[in-house]
Amino acid sequence: MIIDCHGHYTTTPPEHQAFRDAQLARLDDPSLPEPEPAVISDDAIRASIQDNQLRILRERGGDLMVFSPKASGMEHHVPDPATARAWAAAANDLVARVVGLFPENFAGVCQLPQTPGGSLDDAVAELRRCVETLDFVGCNLNPDPSGGFWTSKPLTDAYWFPLYEAMVELDVPAMVHVSSSCNENFHALGAHYLNADTTAFMQLVQGDLFARFPTLRFVIPHGGGAVPYHWGRYRGLAERMGRPAPSELLRNVFFDTCVYHQPGIDLLHRVVPDDNLLFASEMLGAVRGSDPETGIAWDDTKQYLDRAGLTEAQTEKVFELNARRVYPRLDAQLTAAGR
């Protein structure tokens, strides 16, 4: 089977955004009533998925998408914890309903109610709720809740440990994924996302996080930002700094395949061991439409992988087995369903 490990609910019915808008309006004007999460019918959710992610997943030969709330919509820069809690819960509940309506095609990954510099207690609680109650299989972890000002601590800092302890206990990985950019220097999709991927990896090179949490697992999206392209730089820097080789991180760090052209996928396959690549498209995400030169949809990453010269064994790992290993709760669900 083919598992796409990176998809977001970018097509929610408009009532969901209206709830968010009402939340933000109330932060501006506390006299407004506290808004309630949108009431959305099953039919509306079905319609928002059937003609979008599900249709394209099927057209491209995919079976299951690991699915989370819209990344740019997480908006962890809004500092009020109660707002973050209600927003994350509403977004995750919608993802859970997608999974409930299409259990064969989607598995849930949650948004955490992070705030800039705020306690992670709420994030831990929401992770527990999503995994234990909603059967989610992972979470998105934002290394820069400030939204482009990078005021938080590096991922190797003790600030993050309560969340890591819960992830280890629940045996779920995190995709390291920032949200929208509030800094005019960083275009969210063309700079902030890739910078965060690069930044997170280098923080892991510098720190000893996995000595403390040997079973903690991170998926770095967008093909690892700049990292595979500069793999020699990271090897040389690690050596110069007296750090373990970057390959040592690959027991705990995985890269998705959201790289939107053939040369990029070819490099990724050439540089990163096949045990560490997880098929992903981020469809419908940053880049829509097709390359006019090839006719291939930009984010149809399976097409590039099909042309990248993977052996059959590598193909099986990248499209299925690695995802089942990195997301053991997904594997358990699939196994229980005889898949």
Added chain:
Amino acid sequence: MIIDCHGHYTTTPPEHQAFRDAQLARLDDPSLPEPEPAVISDDAIRASIQDNQLRILRERGGDLMVFSPKASGMEHHVPDPATARAWAAAANDLVARVVGLFPENFAGVCQLPQTPGGSLDDAVAELRRCVETLDFVGCNLNPDPSGGFWTSKPLTDAYWFPLYEAMVELDVPAMVHVSSSCNENFHALGAHYLNADTTAFMQLVQGDLFARFPTLRFVIPHGGGAVPYHWGRYRGLAERMGRPAPSELLRNVFFDTCVYHQPGIDLLHRVVPDDNLLFASEMLGAVRGSDPETGIAWDDTKQYLDRAGLTEAQTEKVFELNARRVYPRLDAQLTAAGR
């Protein structure tokens, strides 16, 4: 001939750093006397270059290095304009002396006395001095003088126009190069540099800078950060945003070849047109030592280029002709010297 377009004076005699330390000490304690730039003998400068950049340049078959002050030492985050002026002048004067001692092997590129959010008048004046008096052929432009907090305006903003006007008038390009990182999230060499390269390119995708300055030229170092690896992403994003194709930027934007492994150089050559690649090593820079697996020095990028399958015509462009085109003052100097 072989021109390496990206080298820094990372081996200055220690008196130069002592001057900097005295500058910073005086900012902490204004009762201290104003320090004077270090008095350094020609012999000391010769020694600092001969066994380092010059030896390695020759060993690797290079002829000339486009040479600027140490990038991480520019420290534009220090907000005092007078300190920035004196520091840039001292650093540039040293580079000028290297060029004077080894005129066949080095050409000067200047550090600008930028400060976070400060006026660019001093930068323009120092650029004029370096080009008109010291015969420099380009400058380094820091898109984030804050040192990792990104408080400045994007490169497409009118804030930068006075500098661009001077660059156009003087016909010199800028290498877009940040300095040290004051943000613990960003390792300077493993994250901040690459993020800045990626960020700058995306700002250019978003803006219309070259409509206003059709002859302005930027060199984006470190192989363009994440950009060539994600070229399809940029093409797709530009299309989605209704912007011109990224290839349109390549009349004004060039990438160096500071990518420290074979797969990265192969991708760069495959993706970026050969008119837009400038040979560079950043030696002695971020990554020192050799790959134990191949014996090749990490930053001996000529070795990777030699194995990248360039035609003879492409080789000539990447190693010489493109640099002479992007740095016309260098070309004029070489031509005058019969080279």
